[in-house]
Amino acid sequence: FESRFDLPHLKDVFPDAVPIPSTFCLRMRSPTEEFADGYPSDEKWHGYINNSDRVLLKVIHYSSPTSAGAQCIDPDCSWVEQWVHRAGPREEIYFRPEEVKAAIVTCGGLCPGLNDVIRQIVITLEIYGVKKIVGIPFGYRGFGDEGLTEMPLSRKVVQNVHLSGGSLLGVSRGGPSIPEIVDTMEKRGINMLFVLGGNGTHAGANAIHNEVCRKRRLRVAVVGVPKTIDNDILLMDKTFGFDTAVEEAQRAINSAYIEAHSAYHGIGIVKLMGRSSGYIAMHASLASGQIDICLIPEVPFHLHGPHGVLRHLKYLIETKGSAVVCVAEGAGQNFLEKTNAKDASGNIVLSDIGVHIQQETKKYFREIGVPADVKYIDPTYMIRACRANASDGILCTVLGQNAVHGAFAGYSGITVGICNTHYVYFPIPEVIQYPRSVDPNSRMWHRCLTSTGQPDFI
Ligand code: ATP
Ligand code: MG
Numbered sequence: 001f002e003s004r005f006d007l008p009h010l011k012d013v014f015p016d017a018v019p020i021p022s023t024f025c026l027r028m029r030s031p032t033e034e035f036a037d038g039y040p041s042d043e044k045w046h047g048y049i050n051n052s053d054r055v056l057l058k059v060i061h062y063s064s065p066t067s068a069g070a071q072c073i074d075p076d077c078s079w080v081e082q083w084v085h086r087a088g089p090r091e092e093i094y095f096r097p098e099e100v101k102a103a104i105v106t107c108g109g110l111c112p113g114l115n116d117v118i119r120q121i122v123i124t125l126e127i128y129g130v131k132k133i134v135g136i137p138f139g140y141r142g143f144g145d146e147g148l149t150e151m152p153l154s155r156k157v158v159q160n161v162h163l164s165g166g167s168l169l170g171v172s173r174g175g176p177s178i179p180e181i182v183d184t185m186e187k188r189g190i191n192m193l194f195v196l197g198g199n200g201t202h203a204g205a206n207a208i209h210n211e212v213c214r215k216r217r218l219r220v221a222v223v224g225v226p227k228t229i230d231n232d233i234l235l236m237d238k239t240f241g242f243d244t245a246v247e248e249a250q251r252a253i254n255s256a257y258i259e260a261h262s263a264y265h266g267i268g269i270v271k272l273m274g275r276s277s278g279y280i281a282m283h284a285s286l287a288s289g290q291i292d293i294c295l296i297p298e299v300p301f302h303l304h305g306p307h308g309v310l311r312h313l314k315y316l317i318e319t320k321g322s323a324v325v326c327v328a329e330g331a332g333q334n335f336l337e338k339t340n341a342k343d344a345s346g347n348i349v350l351s352d353i354g355v356h357i358q359q360e361t362k363k364y365f366r367e368i369g370v371p372a373d374v375k376y377i378d379p380t381y382m383i384r385a386c387r388a389n390a391s392d393g394i395l396c397t398v399l400g401q402n403a404v405h406g407a408f409a410g411y412s413g414i415t416v417g418i419c420n421t422h423y424v425y426f427p428i429p430e431v432i433q434y435p436r437s438v439d440p441n442s443r444m445w446h447r448c449l450t451s452t453g454q455p456d457f458i
Pocket of ligand 1: 107193203204
């Protein structure tokens with residue numbers, strides 16, 4: 001089973017690297033026993049993942065383009081493109097636990113579940129027998145600023161961190177250059193780096209992997225855990241934090257609904273996260289059943305004109321008496337003045353589409369002489385700061401464990417994910433080429449339109 005997603009391995013750079021047998025699964029079964037001199041023969045194979053295990057990337061066959069939507073069909077998808085490497089503990093490992101110094105860093109914005117992943121990485125490292133585990137404070141900045149000292153981590157330190165949101169280590173944008181980061185890693189003797197972050201962070205992680213392994217020829221494993229509340233990472237079923245975000249978003253939608261429903265001609269507008277992908281807005285609309293209009297970046301719309309959003313709002317007020325709009329932050333940016341402002345990581349700062357729709361709605365109803373009570377809710381920071389829900393808690397736990405298994409297996413420049421309900425490893429460049437987005441021809445978007453009852457706004 002060849003795969004396009006073959007994983008970069010330390011062996012590629014160090015052909016003489018000799019693996020040692022892992023005792024991970026044995027430790028799991030009997031933490032008090034010593035297995036230094038080999039395995040009990042009948043237990044040898046228990047619980048390890050074979051390097052040749054593969055997961056099927058797509059589990060549906062579309063018999064015609066019309067049965068799926070044009071973008072769902074990938075006619076060029078060859079046999080080798082369909083198989084992904086299965087994640088999990090390997091029988092042979094490429095690091096002696098006593099020689100490992102592991103570091104964890106969280107970058108970008110907050111996302112529910114960061115602490116769950118940190119916690120599980122630490123716990124799993126300890127089960128492998130690693131003693132030196134540190135947290136890098138405030139993202140990649142913690143590698144540059146002398147004043148930011150690394151935080152020693154152990155099971156005791158992380159035991160209860162998942163009970164609150166945020167990141168125990170802190171996050172940031174921007175920071176030192178890749179050579180500076182690697183200089184610091186070398187100086188501090190870090191040979192396993194776990195990077196929690198989105199597309200930008202992963203681009204950084206891949207650059208660190210190339211600098212450290214290929215350029216400086218150091219035996220260091222760099223493993224990512226994709227953190228994007230927007231769920232916009234390619235090829236993955238979902239990313240951690242997304243489920244929690246959808247759940248929390250419903251509270252905001254429910255408040256907007258109650259406000260709109262209780263007012264005379266009430267209109268509620270809720271802005272949700274989603275810079276380039278409307279997954280949160282789409283799923284929250286579907287989940288709540290209280291949304292009349294869902295607007296996402298992938299689907300163009302008009303505000304004004306006979307087929308515009310505002311005309312439909314008027315229709316809703318006339319027929320239902322109230323309406324609720326859910327808009328993703330990246331939607332309708334073409335209506336807004338470009339600010340050209342960028343954040344410390346170089347991301348373009350978006351203008352506020354929620355405020356714009358609120359203002360245009362007020363103006364429109366004033367002009368047509370129909371009273372309307374417009375209320376706007378932006379729950380972004382309340383959602384990002386939540387602790388992970390049960391489903392995300394489990395996802396974070398498995399991703400954290402698999403990140404450690406991947407590093408011990410000798411993979412570097414990889415990231416962990418869930419694919420068709422199985423846990424897998426991907427080479428980083430494969431998943432960060434561009435953000436994943438909602439396919440307007442997909443069944444899911446059609447389901448969303450069916451549930452809101454909204455027309456095309458073009
Ligand atoms: P979020 O989803 O919250 O935006 P992110 O990982 O995309 O997460 P960014 O602020 O874009 O967040 O980037 C996080 C870190 O990665 C920053 O410290 C930034 O300097 C670094 N970074 C971003 N893009 C790159 C890149 N192309 N190469 C190297 N480092 C990068
Ligand atoms: Mg980003």
